[in-house]
Amino acid sequence: MSLSVHQSKLGEDPNLASLVGQILSVADGNRDGRVSLPEARSTWALLQMDEVLLGLLLQDRGHTPRLLGYCGDLYMTERVPYGPLYGLSLPWPLVSWVPGGLQRAMDQWFTPSWPRKAKISMGLLELVEDIFHGPYGSFLICDLAAAHFGYTDRHELRLTNTRVMVPEDEFRRSMQVLRCETDADCVYGVDCHTSCDSTARRCRVEPVRPNLAKACGALKDYLLRGAPSALREELEQQLYSCMALRGNAGQMNMEHSLILNNLKALLWRQISHTKDSRR
Incomplete structure (x- = not known):
């Protein structure tokens, strides 16, 4: 049973x-x-x-x-002592008064040192790797926001809200029966999107953006703030290449693995000789 x-x-x-x-x-x-x-x-x-x-x-x-x-x-x-991953919770009367650009900058004010941020970020990349054709199938994260993640005293990432995950098979079944007029109608959760087949007026089942692209979008400001100057340009290029990934592109599996491995290797080179690399 x-x-x-x-x-x-x-x-x-x-x-x-x-x-x-x-x-x-x-x-x-x-x-x-x-x-x-x-x-x-x-x-x-x-x-x-x-x-x-x-x-x-x-x-x-x-x-x-x-x-x-x-x-x-x-x-x-177990208790996860640090969360969310980054960001400030402003009192609701202030939210509408603080410009978006300033709020994004404020989100990065109270974060760990850069090597520790790199280790935490590698944890998110490894999570994405493990749920992409993992041992129990593939999963999508349909709300990849900092609020759903935290980290331990050893700067190990934890997904604190697994409700944002959905098996890809379930996602495809749900989208297959969803009727649509525009692409905006084809959304599951907060940010798992597909496109609309305007002829059949049904949502397609292929997600537009894979987990990795959304993870890199969440990590961009987090990793670039305080990044070593010798690394910053290459890191920025890799993050933008990662954010440009599309789920329905040809050779996506190969491109996904290549970008993921390059990004992990770049971060690991920077912290492998420090105490922050210890598991």
Whole structure:
């Protein structure tokens, strides 16, 4: 039953059986080697929440806060001491009075040193890499805002709101039945867009911008502010190339991997000799 439920949410994938094994391990709360009926009921209630299931998928890679305990649909995860990733929460009366350019600049005022920002940014790039044709299929992040991320005392990135993730199979099924007049009608969540087929008046299923392009857009100001002068020009070029990625372009998989690897290598060269590189 557990396997069929996960297949309905994540699609057909040969690795789902190993996910079920991981869930059974979590369900065995008293570590006696078997799952009792109360444990099974409690775990079943927990897994009805998609954000918990997605958090478990990414937990082993360190992308989400560790699940510490649960009872039914109540659960506790490790504390993420720093969040959001960047930005200031202005009182609502001030928001409309502060120009957008000034607010973007203010967002970068209280951030860590640049090598630490580079390490945090690599965590986001690795998250994007792991959910792009990962072991349990592909996922889209449909609200890639700084508010949904935080980081630990060791400057390791954590996705603190897994509700913004959606399996790509589910995204495609949803878009396939969506009627449209213009491209503006073809949106899932906050920023997962497709284009409108004006002849069929149906949304196409191919996302316009991949996760990587949106991640680089979120990191652009964050990484360029305070970047070493010898690095800044090359970093800026790579970030803009990354932001220009399109999901429906030919050879997208190869281009995606090339840009991702180049950007990670550039950041790693700058911090590999510092204490901030330690995991």
